[in-house]
Amino acid sequence: MFPSSLTSIEFIGILFDNDGGNLLAEDNLFPSSLTYLNLGDTFNEPITGLKVLPESLKTLILGERYYHRINGGSIPSGLELLQIKNQKYNKFPIKLPNPKTIVDCCNYYKQFEKNFEKLISFKAPKEFRASINPELFTLNNRYSLKYLDLSENLVPEIVFSELQSNFIKTLVLGDYDYSEIINIDNFPHLETLIVNDGCPLVDHNNLKTIIVNRKCTKFLDLLDRNFHDIIKLK
Structure with missing residues (x-):
């Protein structure tokens, strides 16, 4: 059905019947x-x-109408990003074969309200603290958290205030003009910084990799030369 060398597929403008025909039940379809x-x-x-x-x-992206429960057995263990655009999606918990898979879903945090120790990777939704009750979900003392994506968060300073003690190894920033210092004292275990936008100031001795959007020219111009050897452009 598809060319054997195909690497990317987008069903844009396609109207699916959704008649219960189980379109994605056939093995080796892709x-x-x-x-x-x-x-x-x-x-x-x-x-x-x-x-x-x-x-x-x-990368697997499910659209605004998708509401079915995710069958973990159908998800590849190497999946890096699962995005569910349906703002009202509530089929939790989402069980995946790889706990490091990033789940981009507005209500995903709810499945960790009573299981904080299982939260390893987290992509914070927009206006994180404005929409989520800190009494139900906080990032404070979340020692299991290793990957934090704030690329869509509008007030990262509020999130940083909850991270006084953390073991985060990968931090993603972007989609806002953030220009504060990424302090080594706040992220003592940070190894990878991903900058999608903005111009954060880096003062961190443990960093092994800085992945930067090549459009972030101001960030690259201001970056200390000591970090040039660990830069990867995207």
Whole structure:
């Protein structure tokens, strides 16, 4: 059905019938080379096939109408990002074979309200503290958290105030003009900094990698030369 060398598929402007025909139940439906799959905003069928998604897949995007429960057995263990655009999605918990998979879903935090120790990777939604009750969910003393994505967060300073003691190894910043210092005292275990936008000031001796959007020219111009050897452009 698809070329064997295909790496990316986007169903944009496609109107799915969603008639219960289990479109994604057939094993090996997609080529083994596929790394990116966006099923579009009208797709709303359960993903049931155990091998329907190839092991090569890194990014899976489900649209605004998707509401089916995620079958962990159908998700490749190497998946890096699962995005669910439905703002009212409530089929929790989302159980994935790899706890390091990043889940971009507005209500994903709810499944950790009583299981904080299982939170390893977290992508904070927009206006994180304005929409989530800190009595139900806080990042304070979350020692299991290793990956924190604040790329869509509008007030990162509020989130940073909850991270007085953490073991975060990867921090993602962007989509706002953040220009404060990433202090080594706040992130003593930080190894990877990903900058999508803005111009954070880096003063951190433990960093091993800085991944930067090549459009962040101001950040690159101001970055201390001591960090030039660990820069990776994207």
